[in-house]
Amino acid sequence: MSMDELLNPFESTGRFILKTVDELGSLTIYLWESVFSIFRYSINFGNLIDQMVFIGMDSFYVIGLTGLFTGMVLSLQAYYVTKIVGVTYMIGPMVALSMTRELGPVLTALMITARCGSSMASEIGTMKVTEQIDALEVMAVDPYYYLSVPRILAATIMLPVMTILCSLIGITGGYIVYAYFLGLNHIVYIEKIYQYIKVGDIYSGLLKAVFFGIILATISTFKGFATTGGSKGVGRFTTQAVVLSSVYILFADYIFTSIFFK
Amino acid sequence: MIILERLTKSFNGIKVLNNLNIKFGEQKITVVIGRSGGGKSVMLKHIIGLMRPDSGRVLINGIDINTLKRKELNEIRKKFGMVFQDGALFDSINIFENIAFPVRQHTKLRESEVKDRVYSMLGDVGLSGQELKMPAEISGGMRKRVGVARALILNPEIVLFDEPTTGLDPITSDAISNLIIAMHNKFKFTGILISHDIAGAYKMGNIIAMLYNGFIIETGCPEDIKASNNPVVNQFVAGSMNGPIDFNMV
Numbered sequence: 001m002s003m004d005e006l007l008n009p010f011e012s013t014g015r016f017i018l019k020t021v022d023e024l025g026s027l028t029i030y031l032w033e034s035v036f037s038i039f040r041y042s043i044n045f046g047n048l049i050d051q052m053v054f055i056g057m058d059s060f061y062v063i064g065l066t067g068l069f070t071g072m073v074l075s076l077q078a079y080y081v082t083k084i085v086g087v088t089y090m091i092g093p094m095v096a097l098s099m100t101r102e103l104g105p106v107l108t109a110l111m112i113t114a115r116c117g118s119s120m121a122s123e124i125g126t127m128k129v130t131e132q133i134d135a136l137e138v139m140a141v142d143p144y145y146y147l148s149v150p151r152i153l154a155a156t157i158m159l160p161v162m163t164i165l166c167s168l169i170g171i172t173g174g175y176i177v178y179a180y181f182l183g184l185n186h187i188v189y190i191e192k193i194y195q196y197i198k199v200g201d202i203y204s205g206l207l208k209a210v211f212f213g214i215i216l217a218t219i220s221t222f223k224g225f226a227t228t229g230g231s232k233g234v235g236r237f238t239t240q241a242v243v244l245s246s247v248y249i250l251f252a253d254y255i256f257t258s259i260f261f262k
Numbered sequence: 263m264i265i266l267e268r269l270t271k272s273f274n275g276i277k278v279l280n281n282l283n284i285k286f287g288e289q290k291i292t293v294v295i296g297r298s299g300g301g302k303s304v305m306l307k308h309i310i311g312l313m314r315p316d317s318g319r320v321l322i323n324g325i326d327i328n329t330l331k332r333k334e335l336n337e338i339r340k341k342f343g344m345v346f347q348d349g350a351l352f353d354s355i356n357i358f359e360n361i362a363f364p365v366r367q368h369t370k371l372r373e374s375e376v377k378d379r380v381y382s383m384l385g386d387v388g389l390s391g392q393e394l395k396m397p398a399e400i401s402g403g404m405r406k407r408v409g410v411a412r413a414l415i416l417n418p419e420i421v422l423f424d425e426p427t428t429g430l431d432p433i434t435s436d437a438i439s440n441l442i443i444a445m446h447n448k449f450k451f452t453g454i455l456i457s458h459d460i461a462g463a464y465k466m467g468n469i470i471a472m473l474y475n476g477f478i479i480e481t482g483c484p485e486d487i488k489a490s491n492n493p494v495v496n497q498f499v500a501g502s503m504n505g506p507i508d509f510n511m512v
Contacts, residue, residue, distance in 0.1 A: 123354075131350035138310050138422075139364045140339040142332065 030144075030222045031214075034152055037145040044150060051154035055116050056161060062115055066107050067099070067166035071173030074098055078174075079182055088182075092189035093196035095174035096167075100197065100205045101260075104167035106253050109159060109212035113245045117220035120151050121241035124224025125234040133225070143225070152217040159213030160206040167205065204260045211252055216245040263288055264309060264420065264452065269318035270476075271304055278304050279315070280476030286469075291446055291453035293467035295460065295498065297507070300473055302456035303347075306422050309454065310342055311335050322420075340368060343413030343451070344422040347429075349405035351397040351412070357384075358393035361411045368416060379415065386448070387411045387441060403434035407441065414445055423455040427462045439465050460499055464488075472498065474507075 078091040124147055127133050136143045171193070179186035223241035227233050269282040278301040286292045296302050307313040308320050311327045319326045322338055330338065351360050361380045365371060371379070384390050387407040397405060406426055413421055426442060427435040439462045446453055446466075457463050463470055464484040471481040472495050480487065480495050490496060497505030 126353075130353070131346050131348065132352055134307075134312055135344070135346060135350040135352070137312060138339060138342060138344040139367065140336040141367050142336065 027218060027222055030148075030225075031152075031218045034144050034148040034218070034221075037142055038149055038153075043153070044146070047146070047150035048153055051150045052158050054119075055112060055154050056158040059112055059115055059162060060165070062111055063108055063162050063166050064169050066111050067104070067169035068173040070103055070107060071095055071099060071170030071175075072177045074103070074170070075174035075177035075182070079178075088184060089188045089192055091174070091178055091184070092171075092192040095178075096171050096193045096197050097201060099167040099170040099174075100201050102205070102253075102257070104170060105159075105163045105205045105208040105212060106249065108163045108166045108209065109216060109249045110246055112155070112159065112162065112213075113216045113220070113242055113249065116155070117216045117245050118238050118242050120217065120220040121224040121227075121238040122234055124221055125227030125237050128225060128227045129230055129234060147224075148217075148221045151221050152214060155213035155217035156210055157213070159209040159216075163205060163209040167202075204256070208253060208256050211256065212249050215248050215252060219245040219248060263321075263323060264454070265319075265321040266305070266308070267319040267321065269305070269308060269320065270316050271301075271308065271313065272316055277476050279308070279318075282318070282473070282477045284471060284478050284481070286452060286454055288452050289450050290468040291442070291455055291466050292469040292471060293463040294454065294456045294471050294473055294478075295458060295463055296456075296473035297498070298458065301476055302473055303424055305473065306344075306424055306454065306456055310339065310344060310422060340416070341419045342422065343416070343418040343420070345406070345409040345413045345424065345426055347424045347426075349397065349409045351405060351408055353397045356394050356396050357389065357400070357408050360397065360408055361393075361415055364412065364416050383411045383415050386414075386445065401434075403430055403438065406430070406438050410438075410441060410445060414449055414451075417449055418451060420452045420454070423453065423457075425457055425459075426455065427457060427459045435459065435462060436465075442466050460501070474498075 074095045075091055078094045079088060082088045082090055082094070124133070127136075127147075133143050133147075136146060175186065175189055178184050178189045220241040223237045223244070227237040229236065264286040266282055266284050269279050270277065271279040282301075282305065284294075294302050294305065304313060308315055309322075311320070311330075314328055320328060322341070325338065327335055327338055351357075352363065355363070358380055361383055362376050365376050365379060369376075380393070381390070384393055387410055389404065389407055389411065392400065392404065397408070400408070410426070423442065427438050430438060442453070442455070443466055445451075453466075455463075455466060464487075467484060469481060470484055470487045471478050472487070472492075473479075474494055480490055480492050482490070487495060487499065490499075493506050497507050
C-alpha cells in the first residue's frame, strides 16, 4: 500500500469497493458463460470423470483425516462443557449437528479449495501464460467449455459426496473418543444422534456443499484464466484463487446459515 | 482470401498497428518480416480472432470475423492451423495426444483411423517413434515439428506460423524451413509466416511483406525485396545498425 492510499482512506476505500464490484461482476459473467456453454456443446464426460476422480477419490485421505480429527476434537471439547452441567449424553448430537450442518461442508470446501482449487488455478494459469489457452481457441475449442465446465460440474457433484464422507468420519471420530478415550456408553452416543438429528440438518449441509463447490471451482478457474505475468503471475493468481475462494465460502456459509436458522 | 483493411490497434496509447492493409494470396506462403515488438504477432492474433482491432476489418473469404459470434468464429477457425513460437503444446499429454487433439475434437473418426492419421503425420514431420514422449522431453526443433503436425492434421486451408525458426540453431532452422516448404507442397495451404530470419524468409516465402511503424511498407517476391530501393527494407535485410531504423525505437 502506497503512502497516498494511507493518507487518503476515502480514495482507497472507493477503489477497493470498485475493484470488488468489478470482480464480482466479472465472476458472474464468467459463471454465466461457463454454464451457458454446457447447453451450447455436449458435455465431455471423459474430462468430467477425470475431474470428479481428482476432486473426489484423490481427496479422500485429506478429507477423511480432516473429518476424523475434527470429530475427535469436538467430542473432547463437548465433554469439557457438558460435564459441567451433567449432560454428557448430548455429546453425540453436538458432534453430529456440528459436522452435518457446519463443519462438514465448510472444512471439506476449504480443504478441497487448498488441494484442488489451487491446482485448477495454477494449471489453467500455466496454460494461459504458455499460450496453451490460445492454442485451444485457435483449434476452435471453447476453453470455458473444455476447462471450466468439467471442473465446475465435478466440484458441484463431488462436494456434497465428500461432505457426507467428512461428516460420517467426523461422527465416527467423535464416537471413538466418546466410547474409548472417555469411556462413556457408546449406545447413548448413537441413540441420541438418532433422536436429535433431523433430515433437514443433513440437507442444509449438502445444499451448502453444492454452492461451495460452485464457488471454489468458479473462482479458481476464473483466476486461472485471468493469470498474467509468467511464473510469478501463476503463483500470485493461485494464491488469490485460494484466498478469495476461502473468504467467499465463509461468507456464503454465514448467509446460508442465517437463512436456514430461520 | 485473407484481407486486412485499415487495421489499427493500440496498447497503452502506442499504435502497434496503424492503418495496416494487406492481402494474402491463396495457396501461397506470405512471410511478414519486421522488427521484434513491431506488431507481427499482434497482426497474426487479429487474423485468427484472438485479438480485436480498435478499428479496421479482418476479412476471411469476405467475412469480417470481428462481427461474428463465438460459435460462428469457431467455424471460421476450423479452416485454420497455427504453429506457435514456443509450440504451445499441451504439456500434460504426450506427443501423440497433442497431434490427435484436433482430430478428436472435430471429427468422429474411429480410434484406429485417428491412429493412422497421426502416425502418417508423424512420418511426414520426421517424428516417427517419438509419439509417446512428453513435450518436456523433446528438443526445441522437435517441439516445432509437433506444432507443425498438430496445425496440419486436419488439412486446414490456412496455416499461420509465428516465428517458426526463432531460437533454433541454423541447421535445425533450415530443417524446419524445408519441412514447411515440403508440407506446403503436399497440402497446398495458404501460409502466413512471421519471422525476422531473412534467409528463411527468402527460402520459404512466395511473397515477402515488411511491417514497419504499424503498416506494410513493402510487398513483393523475394527478388523484389532483394532489389528494393527502400532504405528501411535494405537496412533490415542487411541487419545493420546504420540507417533510418532507430534501433532504440522498440
